Amino acid sequence: MLIGYIRVSKSDGSQLLDLQKDALIEAGIKEERIYSDLESGSKDSRPGLDSCLKSLQPGNTLVVWKLDRLGRNMKHLVNLVDDLGQKGISFKVLTGQGANIDTSTPSGKMIFGIFSALSEFERDLIIERTRAGLAAARARGRKGGRPQKVDKALLTMAMASMSDRKSVASDVAKRLGITTSTLYSYLITHKAQLCLS
Numbered sequence: 001m002l003i004g005y006i007r008v009s010k011s012d013g014s015q016l017l018d019l020q021k022d023a024l025i026e027a028g029i030k031e032e033r034i035y036s037d038l039e040s041g042s043k044d045s046r047p048g049l050d051s052c053l054k055s056l057q058p059g060n061t062l063v064v065w066k067l068d069r070l071g072r073n074m075k076h077l078v079n080l081v082d083d084l085g086q087k088g089i090s091f092k093v094l095t096g097q098g099a100n101i102d103t104s105t106p107s108g109k110m111i112f113g114i115f116s117a118l119s120e121f122e123r124d125l126i127i128e129r130t131r132a133g134l135a136a137a138r139a140r141g142r143k144g145g146r147p148q149k150v151d152k153a154l155l156t157m158a159m160a161s162m163s164d165r166k167s168v169a170s171d172v173a174k175r176l177g178i179t180t181s182t183l184y185s186y187l188i189t190h191k192a193q194l195c196l197s
Contacts, residue, residue: 017038061104068096092108
């Protein structure tokens with residue numbers, strides 16, 4: 001059985017589902033078996049997609065008009081199609097860059113496998129470039145992360161204030177313009193640095 005899914009990014013009426021719906025009906029999908037969403041593909045939860053995925057049974061084929069109608073990103077798409085495959089559900093794309101994908105055929109499985117490998121390769125390249133950039137920045141003496149809110153003078157005042165047993169951490173933090181958790185974090189870090197030196 002063929003089950004269809006269609007989506008447009010805007011629900012304000014500027015985008016219509018008609019083109020996708022007509023293509024799926026022409027591909028042999030009954031209109032009552034077409035699920036739809038009127039929202040961005042980047043959203044984690046899409047009611048139409050959730051209902052579509054729940055309705056799929058082993059032996060069914062999920063059909064989309066274009067590859068980008070289904071997944072939030074390539075990783076999400078690969079995981080989704082892999083999950084479908086493990087449940088005995090095929091996946092087919094009618095048009096666009098993924099038009100040769102039909103996981104019910106050996107060549108379609110191969111093409112999707114290539115997509116999957118490229119996605120993993122791209123992710124690994126991004127990680128590698130990020131690590132190289134951070135290493136280069138560290139070699140130049142730069143540290144990543146958020147700039148510190150507390151300088152040495154404020155830290156000295158905070159330590160002096162906190163050494164008084166009557167002081168209340170929340171009051172000290174408020175006077176310094178930081179949160180209590182930030183105060184404790186700086187004090188713990190500073191004490192650890194003193195112990196190491």
